[in-house]
Every structure is written in structure tokens, then in C-alpha cells.
Amino acid sequence: MSLNYDEITKKVLDSDPQIRFAGVANSKGEMIAGGQKDNIEKMLDENETKMSIHYALQKRDLYTNLAYKIGNERSSITEYEKVTLISIPINSQELFLTSTEPRADYLQVIDYIRSLIDSPESS
Numbered sequence: 001m002s003l004n005y006d007e008i009t010k011k012v013l014d015s016d017p018q019i020r021f022a023g024v025a026n027s028k029g030e031m032i033a034g035g036q037k038d039n040i041e042k043m044l045d046e047n048e049t050k051m052s053i054h055y056a057l058q059k060r061d062l063y064t065n066l067a068y069k070i071g072n073e074r075s076s077i078t079e080y081e082k083v084t085l086i087s088i089p090i091n092s093q094e095l096f097l098t099s100t101e102p103r104a105d106y107l108q109v110i111d112y113i114r115s116l117i118d119s120p121e122s123s
Contacts, residue, residue, distance in 0.1 A: 009034030018104035056087045
């Protein structure tokens with residue numbers, strides 16, 4: 001049973017005008033679904049985007065080392081002046097990534113993404 005990542009990322013992009021980007025990256029750092037919302041100015045070029053994905057995967061790996069003590073990572077939020085980056089582990093190989101405008105309600109965004117990932121209808 002696999003998730004339809006294209007459908008999920010589209011739902012996330014359509015769910016909130018504050019969401020700029022929604023995508024799924026594999027453990028190799030490759031985007032396998034999703035993209036940026038139309039009519040939004042890109043902040044990062046292609047290489048910088050790859051670097052950002054690499055850093056998100058590194059962060060997930062670091063937290064995995066402490067999972068035996070504090071439990072599995074549910075999400076990671078990094079707030080910058082111009083954007084908020086959110087990563088949500090889907091499984092050991094895939095990471096859901098999204099970016100929002102700085103003042104977006106990121107906890108609501110995370111709850112919505114988790115509901116789509118965890119929903120039996122998403123498969």
C-alpha cells in the first residue's frame with residue numbers, strides 16, 4: 001500500500017495560501033513529488049534547493065540517533081526571516097517537505113499533512 005504523493009502534495013498546496021512549496025524527497029535527496037505553488041517567487045535556485053533537502057535529511061538522521069531515548073521525530077520546524085521550513089518523516093526513506101510564509105500557522109499545516117499521510121484513503 002503506497003501513498004499517492006502527487007495527490008497529497010497538491011492537496012497541501014491548495015489547502016492554505018500561506019504554503020509556498022510541498023514535496024516529497026527520498027533518502028538520496030531527490031524530489032519524487034510536488035513542487036512550488038504557481039505565481040510564487042523562488043527564493044532558492046536548483047542547487048540551493050538540493051542543498052536545503054540535503055540539510056533536512058541530515059537533520060532527520062541526527063534526530064534518529066536519539067530516537068531510542070526521546071521517541072521518533074514527528075516533525076521539524078525551522079523559522080527564517082523570509083520563510084518557515086517544515087519537514088515530516090513519512091518513513092525511513094522519505095521526507096515530506098514544505099515551506100510557508102513566515103507567519104503561517106505551521107502547527108495546523110503539520111496536522112493537516114499528518115492527517116493526509118496517516119489516512120487510509122491516501123493509499
